[in-house]
Amino acid sequence: MLSRVANSIYWLNRYIERADNIARFVDVNLNLMLDLPSHLAQQWHPLVITTGDSEFFKARYGEATAENVIQFLTFDPDYPNSILSALRVARENARSIREIISSEMWEDVNNFYLMVKDAESVKHIDMMPDLFAQVKRYSHRFAGVMDATMTHNEGWHFGKMGRLLERADKTMRILDVKYFILLPSADWVGTPLDQLQWIALLKSASAYEMYRKQQNRINPTAIAEFLILDRHFPRSINFCISQTEKSLYEITQTPMGTWSRSPERALGRLSAQLGYLVIEDVIEDGLHEFLEQMQGSINTISNEIALTFFNTEPVLA
Structure with missing residues (x-):
């Protein structure tokens, strides 16, 4: 192509x-x-x-x-x-x-x-x-x-990768902003206002109904776990990255579990990290710090895809 x-x-x-x-x-x-x-x-x-x-x-x-x-x-x-x-x-x-x-x-x-x-x-x-x-x-x-x-050929997989990387990026940004900015004071934690904002966050990711099917209560840690690590919800970061990796390997025809190009290596490392994480590790290290690291990883993946397949210098948008 x-x-x-x-x-x-x-x-x-x-x-x-x-x-x-x-x-x-x-x-x-x-x-x-x-x-x-x-x-x-x-x-x-x-x-x-x-x-x-x-x-x-x-x-x-x-x-x-x-x-x-x-x-x-x-x-x-x-x-x-x-x-x-x-x-x-x-x-x-x-x-x-x-x-x-x-x-x-x-x-x-x-x-x-x-x-x-x-x-x-x-x-x-x-x-x-x-x-x-x-x-x-x-x-x-x-x-x-x-x-x-x-046709679900190389072009279709490139389109799918673009959609999923953009989706993962926005899920991270929305989660990070809520955690540090939307709540006006630490005194509001656990109040009805806090719950309203977490519900708004879930709705902004079209995740409210699917989250409530798994959890009976609005719990910030459980919400972070759902949006970051859930393997099946199509807007979670983990799902987006794992599906992007599958499309990349369909394009390159490299055997899964190995790598021959820099995007495969970058995606494989991030997918493995998310696959073995538990939310306690994320909270212990700091949610904001974790999301910043994820953001840097996705930017790296986007840059590597551009340099490898599009033969252009990446434009950060």
């Missing part, structure tokens, strides 16, 4: 997944505003911190109000990680490989972008929940259309 084609399929899926994740945690924050006391309801700055682009936001908008943060994360054409910008780049990637992907995939990406573009002209905070619900549905539909209409 041409490196240009592999690169486009990989980033097409990453940007679709990015739009989905942004819609998810902004939507959950909107819902959280309805449950929190009025003096705590405007917790919008943590969402900007989650993106890692606080300085860019501050220079363009200043105060982190609901309107400013929603505009920044949803419609800002100059912010490369807004929903609109992500879908614009996804559509350009899809356009460049129309002969490779199915016509249904192209139509879905094109309609997805146009739907958000049209919403920009009539945006209002009361309309945002409906828009974010549509973004999530379009993202899920695209993944389903890709699985159902595209």
Whole structure:
């Protein structure tokens, strides 16, 4: 497969997944505003911190109000990680490989972008929940259309790797922000406010219902274990990394358990680490420190994939 084609399929899926994740945690924050006391309801700055682009936001908008943060994360054409910008780049990637992907995939990406573009002209905070619900549905539909209409060859596996690495990245960011920033004081730990925020975190990862099927109580350690180490939940970090590793080995045809390229080695090390971890080790070493180390590992994997298969210098996005 041409490196240009592999690169486009990989980033097409990453940007679709990015739009989905942004819609998810902004939507959950909107819902959280309805449950929190009025003096705590405007917790919008943590969402900007989650993106890692606080300085860019501050220079363009200043105060982190609901309107400013929603505009920044949803419609800002100059912010490369807004929903609109992500879908614009996804559509350009899809356009460049129309002969490779199915016509249904192209139509879905094109309609997805146009739907958000049209919403920009009539945006209002009361309309945002409906828009974010549509973004999530379009993202899920695209993944389903890709699985159902595209041959599961190298290109399909590159797309799957892009989607899963992006998903793991956002799960880590959301978990880290809640642990250190959203709770206004240590005195709130264990209170109804604390529980509301942990529930919001689970919902932002579409994990609330699956978590409650395993656990009867909202427990921060159990939630961290579920989102980091669960082997079967499709948005846990462990699941995303293990499935990414399987797709990588399908592409390289290297026997599992061995490695011949740097991405295989980097993914194998991270997958093995997650496979043998217990949550007590994570808490003992510090959740924030663990997530920072995971973030560095995923960035390394992304860079190695770019250098090995796309023949380009990686762009940190």
